[in-house]
Amino acid sequence: MTEPAAAPLSAPLSAPLSAPLEISFDYTRSLGPVLSQFMTGLAERTILGSRGGDGRVYVPPAEYDPVTFAPPADLVPVGPAGTVLTWSWQPEPREGQPLRHPFAWALIRLDGADTAMLHAVDAGCAARMSTGMRVRPRWAAERRGHICDIECFEPEADGPVLTGNGQQAASQSAGVPGMDGRPVTMMTTPVRLHYQHTASAEESRYLRALQAGKLIGQRCPACGKVYIPPRGACPVDGVPTATDVELPDTGIVTTFCVVNVPFHGQRIPSPYLAAQVLLDGADIAFQHLILGCEPDEVRMGMRVRAVWKPAAEWGTTAENISHFEPTGEPDAPYDSYARHL
Amino acid sequence: MSDTLAQPSSGRHSSRAEHRRAAVLGAGQTHHRSKRPDVSIAGLCREAVDRALADAGLGLGDIDAVVVGKAPDLFEGVMMPELYLADALGATGKPLLRVHTAGSVGGATGVVAASLVQAGLHRRVLAVAFEKQSESNAMWALSIMPPFSMPLLAGAGGYFAPHIRSYIRRSGAPAHIGALVAVKDRRNGARNPYAHLRQPDITLESVQASPMLWDPVRYDETCPSSDGACAVVIGDQAAAEASARPVAWIRATSMRTEPTMFAGKDNVNPRAGADAAAALWARAGISSPIDEIDVAEIYVPFSWFEPMWLENLGFAAAGDGWKLTQAGETEIGGRIPVNPSGGVLCSNPIGASGLLRFAESAMQVMGTAGEHQVPGAKTALGHAYGGGSQYFSMWVVADSPD
Numbered sequence: 001m002t003e004p005a006a007a008p009l010s011a012p013l014s015a016p017l018s019a020p021l022e023i024s025f026d027y028t029r030s031l032g033p034v035l036s037q038f039m040t041g042l043a044e045r046t047i048l049g050s051r052g053g054d055g056r057v058y059v060p061p062a063e064y065d066p067v068t069f070a071p072p073a074d075l076v077p078v079g080p081a082g083t084v085l086t087w088s089w090q091p092e093p094r095e096g097q098p099l100r101h102p103f104a105w106a107l108i109r110l111d112g113a114d115t116a117m118l119h120a121v122d123a124g125c126a127a128r129m130s131t132g133m134r135v136r137p138r139w140a141a142e143r144r145g146h147i148c149d150i151e152c153f154e155p156e157a158d159g160p161v162l163t164g165n166g167q168q169a170a171s172q173s174a175g176v177p178g179m180d181g182r183p184v185t186m187m188t189t190p191v192r193l194h195y196q197h198t199a200s201a202e203e204s205r206y207l208r209a210l211q212a213g214k215l216i217g218q219r220c221p222a223c224g225k226v227y228i229p230p231r232g233a234c235p236v237d238g239v240p241t242a243t244d245v246e247l248p249d250t251g252i253v254t255t256f257c258v259v260n261v262p263f264h265g266q267r268i269p270s271p272y273l274a275a276q277v278l279l280d281g282a283d284i285a286f287q288h289l290i291l292g293c294e295p296d297e298v299r300m301g302m303r304v305r306a307v308w309k310p311a312a313e314w315g316t317t318a319e320n321i322s323h324f325e326p327t328g329e330p331d332a333p334y335d336s337y338a339r340h341l
Numbered sequence: 342m343s344d345t346l347a348q349p350s351s352g353r354h355s356s357r358a359e360h361r362r363a364a365v366l367g368a369g370q371t372h373h374r375s376k377r378p379d380v381s382i383a384g385l386c387r388e389a390v391d392r393a394l395a396d397a398g399l400g401l402g403d404i405d406a407v408v409v410g411k412a413p414d415l416f417e418g419v420m421m422p423e424l425y426l427a428d429a430l431g432a433t434g435k436p437l438l439r440v441h442t443a444g445s446v447g448g449a450t451g452v453v454a455a456s457l458v459q460a461g462l463h464r465r466v467l468a469v470a471f472e473k474q475s476e477s478n479a480m481w482a483l484s485i486m487p488p489f490s491m492p493l494l495a496g497a498g499g500y501f502a503p504h505i506r507s508y509i510r511r512s513g514a515p516a517h518i519g520a521l522v523a524v525k526d527r528r529n530g531a532r533n534p535y536a537h538l539r540q541p542d543i544t545l546e547s548v549q550a551s552p553m554l555w556d557p558v559r560y561d562e563t564c565p566s567s568d569g570a571c572a573v574v575i576g577d578q579a580a581a582e583a584s585a586r587p588v589a590w591i592r593a594t595s596m597r598t599e600p601t602m603f604a605g606k607d608n609v610n611p612r613a614g615a616d617a618a619a620a621l622w623a624r625a626g627i628s629s630p631i632d633e634i635d636v637a638e639i640y641v642p643f644s645w646f647e648p649m650w651l652e653n654l655g656f657a658a659a660g661d662g663w664k665l666t667q668a669g670e671t672e673i674g675g676r677i678p679v680n681p682s683g684g685v686l687c688s689n690p691i692g693a694s695g696l697l698r699f700a701e702s703a704m705q706v707m708g709t710a711g712e713h714q715v716p717g718a719k720t721a722l723g724h725a726y727g728g729g730s731q732y733f734s735m736w737v738v739a740d741s742p743d
Contacts, residue, residue, distance in 0.1 A: 019488035027418040027476050032381030063383045064428040069401050185378060191418045197488050207489050225604040235603040255510075257502030258556035259495040264481040267492035274493045276503055283604035287493050295556075300510055318491045334510070341507035341609055 017204040021195040029187045034063045039184040042149040048075040056114035079110030081136040089126040104129045120152040145184025202232040207316035215247045225283035249306035251279035252332045254340050258295050292325030301331040360459035364581035365589040366574040367397025368700035373537035373569035373688035376475040383429035386570045393572035401431030405463040410440040410450030410470040411692030415482040447695025448725030448734030452594045471570035472690035502555035504608040505645040514663035520548040522644035523562045530683025532712040537567045537688040562644035569690030571697045589703035589738040593624035601729035614653040617733040625737040631656045635718040636678045636705045638698035640725045642685045681713040695725030706740045
């Protein structure tokens with residue numbers, strides 16, 4: 001994840017803060033028997049479809065027949081050439097799309113199929129695209145049993161095929177480089193999500209106060225409870241919270257856990273002690289880190305104070321507080337925080 | 342209950358209309374595993390569906406509508422999987438609904454499916470719920486750290502462990518209660534051929550010797566990460582009476598929601614759960630749950646949630662739930678057997694885990710639970726919760742309609 005960026009200087013101080021949030025994971029798909037055959041076929045430059053209970057041939061194959069709901073009996077080779085049923089020009093390809101230069105998204109009915117498959121057509125320019133045009137697959141040089149083994153489709157009018165057609169490929173399928181003749185059963189699907197995370201107006205004010213070393217909460221006009229971070233509305237009463245309340249950087253640990261388990265995406269190495277810290281004057285705790293004592297010395301009700309990073313490092317983030325540490329004062333009595341558990 | 346039209350209700354919280362009878366006609370589930378690389382998500386769901394239909398003596402053609410539930414899409418990275426699953430679930434040409442209430446979604450899926458029958462909209466509805474955790478990493482997906490905040494999130498365990506500590510402090514429960522639950526559930530799971538973890542030889546000592554993951558939660562007190570699915574067929578009175586097999590009559594359902602975090606939220610004994618339970622018992626005509634419920638399948642992803650939910654559900658007074666656990670009353674043969682299937686501690690395909698509780702409760706009153714059958718069970722509870730103790734869904738099923 002990218003670190004929060006400071007607001008541009010040109011933005012007014014009242015503008016909500018915003019920073020990138022990147023989420024990514026390489027999902028591992030188990031294909032199951034039908035899609036395993038389809039992907040294995042692609043590695044061998046063969047495109048397979050399923051014959052449905054209504055006699056229609058579905059491409060890609062349906063794992064379960066849309067009419068009878070039964071798994072398909074046999075898969076049948078189709079294409080590899082086909083006809084464009086409809087298309088849409090993509091002038092500015094985006095991350096993760098099949099081609100880096102402009103192309104057409106097209107619904108392509110492969111020869112022998114009854115349904116159309118979505119893929120890219122590398123036609124050079126939109127003027128060369130037309131409904132009813134004939135296209136053929138361009139196979140990736142290295143294939144691994146993935147839909148991207150078809151790099152894209154290209155107009156048949158472009159001239160002779162260099163990489164062979166499906167019929168030839170099927171007859172050559174005994175020796176597919178890298179596949180060792182084994183069926184493809186898994187497929188990795190990388191997912192990359194790029195968000196711009198925007199804080200609410202109230203949270204932005206709270207974060208800007210943090211940048212100045214202050215802790216700002218808000219009081220609900222109905223129940224009088226103080227929320228930090230402020231919510232902008234009381235979740236119990238449903239009314240706007242407009243009154244800012246500055247809170248001290250001292251409080252108590254209401255409850256806590258010690259995180260010993262390492263995990264993907266972790267940013268603070270385990271073990272660490274994550275505590276619910278209830279600031280003096282607040283009515284809701286927030287989670288923060290406790291250092292400055294052994295984990296087994298941390299107690300419910302223990303009094304703590306914030307340890308701030310050097311002011312030069314402050315930004316609009318809760319991380320300005322490095323952690324909380326014990327003050328050494330007597331513990332708060334259980335009854336004083338029991339209703340905050 | 343009767344088939345009369347809705348009556349104006351008295352009391353500001355009881356706006357529920359009278360509804361028609363509904364019953365579970367069949368239930369099915371997969372053999373839950375850490376990885377099912379041999380099937381796709383569709384294939385996983387279909388296994389459960391085929392078993393539920395076989396159990397009900399029905400085919401997909403007998404189904405009028407399909408309700409599917411799963412936990413957040415980030416868990417498998419498939420946006421709106423219900424769209425691609427329609428064929429596998431036999432939903433093409435039928436109403437197909439997706440339900441989403443985080444970890445409680447399996448329970449909510451059962452409640453929504455039941456409501457479609459109780460409302461008289463459909464004769465037979467298929468409820469399906471699933472998770473294929475091996476395609477991703479749920480702890481990662483539950484620990485997305487947004488900008489500006491302290492990056493302290495550590496999955497569900499990191500979220501719930503502090504609240505478990507609060508329970509221990511508030512109730513004064515002895516430290517070994519959580520381990521007792523783990524031993525009981527894992528041994529129960531050994532009786533369940535579908536359970537992911539089957540550990541007949543587990544002991545209190547071995548649980549207490551297992552690594553501390555999120556202090557005070559140990560490894561053996563934590564649910565596994567599972568691939569699995571569950572399906573239930575729910576039918577109306579005519580369909581139930583036409584069934585040649587035992588059915589589980591749905592006596593009552595209940596759902597409640599509250600914010601994840603607010604000043605005054607009781608994370609040990611959440612108001613939404615208590616309110617849902619009170620409404621459920623009232624609806625089912627139950628005044629003393631521990632005396633009138635024969636078996637409970639309760640959503641216990643971390644062992645300590647057994648005593649916590651026993652109190653929240655009203656099986657014990659606040660602070661006393663652990664005493665039932667300690668006395669062995671939650672074992673098969675006890676006053677209130679909890680999770681004879683092994684529960685979430687033995688199998689956790691997250692989206693399916695709630696529906697598994699509902700299905701297992703139905704199997705108990707149908708008398709089809711096999712080696713983990715509670716002898717003579719006539720009335721059972723199925724329960725699920727999700728989010729940060731935010732969503733609650735539950736039902737009571739029985740071997741007779743009223």
